[in-house]
Amino acid sequence: MNTIARWPDADEPGLRERLQACAEPVLLPGLVRHWPAVQAGLEAPLAICRYLQRFDRGTEVMATKTRAAAQGVMGYNETLTDFAFVKARMPLAEFMAHLQAYAPLPGAPAIAAQCAKVSEAIPGFEVENPLRALPGVVPNFWLGNALTVPVHHDHPYNLACVVAGRRRFTLFAPDQVGNLYIGPLEHTPSGAPISVVHPKAPDFTRYPRYRDALAAARVVEMEPGDVLYIPPLWYHQVEALETVNLLVNYWWPVTGRADLPVPAAALMQALQVLNALPPAQRDAWAAMFGHYLVQREQDPGAHIPEAWQGALARRG
Numbered sequence: 412m413n414t415i416a417r418w419p420d421a422d423e424p425g426l427r428e429r430l431q432a433c434a435e436p437v438l439l440p441g442l443v444r445h446w447p448a449v450q451a452g453l454e455a456p457l458a459i460c461r462y463l464q465r466f467d468r469g470t471e472v473m474a475t476k477t478r479a480a481a482q483g484v485m486g487y488n489e490t491l492t493d494f495a496f497v498k499a500r501m502p503l504a505e506f507m508a509h510l511q512a513y514a515p516l517p518g519a520p521a522i523a524a525q526c527a528k529v530s531e532a533i534p535g536f537e538v539e540n541p542l543r544a545l546p547g548v549v550p551n552f553w554l555g556n557a558l559t560v561p562v563h564h565d566h567p568y569n570l571a572c573v574v575a576g577r578r579r580f581t582l583f584a585p586d587q588v589g590n591l592y593i594g595p596l597e598h599t600p601s602g603a604p605i606s607v608v609h610p611k612a613p614d615f616t617r618y619p620r621y622r623d624a625l626a627a628a629r630v631v632e633m634e635p636g637d638v639l640y641i642p643p644l645w646y647h648q649v650e651a652l653e654t655v656n657l658l659v660n661y662w663w664p665v666t667g668r669a670d671l672p673v674p675a676a677a678l679m680q681a682l683q684v685l686n687a688l689p690p691a692q693r694d695a696w697a698a699m700f701g702h703y704l705v706q707r708e709q710d711p712g713a714h715i716p717e718a719w720q721g722a723l724a725r726r727g
Contacts, residue, residue, distance in 0.1 A: 413629045415582070426544035427663075430640045431568060436582050436629065437640040443572045444636025446540040448657070452575030452635055456655040457514060459575035460507045463554070463657075466533035471500045472524040474509075477558065482611050483521035485600055486561045491607055494600055503532055506554070513556055514654045523555025523651070525601065529659065545570065545661050553658040560649045562591050562606035566675055567662040569641040571649075573633045576656030580639055581610075582629045583646040590624035591646060596679065610648055 417438045421429075430437065443449060451462035477483055481495035488495045506524050513519035529537050529550045537550055552574075562583065571580070583591060594607040608618045615622055632652075633639060641647055643665050651658075667673075672680075685696055703711050703723070712723030 415629050415631050423544040439638040441636045442638040448540045448574050449636045459657050466536045467503050470532040472503050472527045474501050474506050475523050477521040484559045521558035523558045525553050526551050548661045548663045550659050550661050556654050558651050562646050562648045563603040564644050564646045567664050570661040571639045572659045573637050574657040576653035579632045579650040581648040585644045587624045590620040592618045
């Protein structure tokens, strides 16, 4: 089993800088176990909902409900012609009522309120449950039952805090992208492209390289109070394992020049332009990209005076 680094004694001063210097995932066991929300969630499965009611101001959240054939997975249908879930906006209290009604039912639909801003939907939660390592970063919360989000990646730094229930993260390094069978870049469930491989029943005949991805994967099961750092562009699958689960996560951006497009926009533009070229020209441009961007054995601008390096100058 491929392992994940553990920082059991990590404290918050300087944590952000330490994480940003780390190119691989890091588990921070028990980092937020002292949060009142974590302690409330440990009392009983639905206790976290009672805790959240204190902060509810009637704001609507985006609720996701999977279709029966999806087996609790927020992905595509079998033919890749539609999503295997539906979405609707509803007040947080209404969503929690659904969650409470489904909790005792075997085979209940998988539901989740996803990526809701803490400061908007449950203002005051972040004051009572602060993460001092990330001042000014607005957290999001993810509340639901046993729902699985397929393999995807995020562009910013990501710190995921398990507040209630348990979560299993399966992580893949960015170089596994060719083995993950990532779906459409535009027609996505929530903005991030996801793998089309069903995580609970992978079809290795249809997606044979997925075996190689799983062999390289890193898996971690997290308890309430545990925190996981996910570096930018690391692919991850997230499984909520209990009848009631709450995760709070913090995204903060990778620093760069504000006057330049984000890397994802540069990738999309390159795809649109280069995929319109004949194969021989695409091969030629692949060599250009390999020389100027990908290779690390030589600096393509090292032989040019620094004052004239321009776009070739490496700053990181």
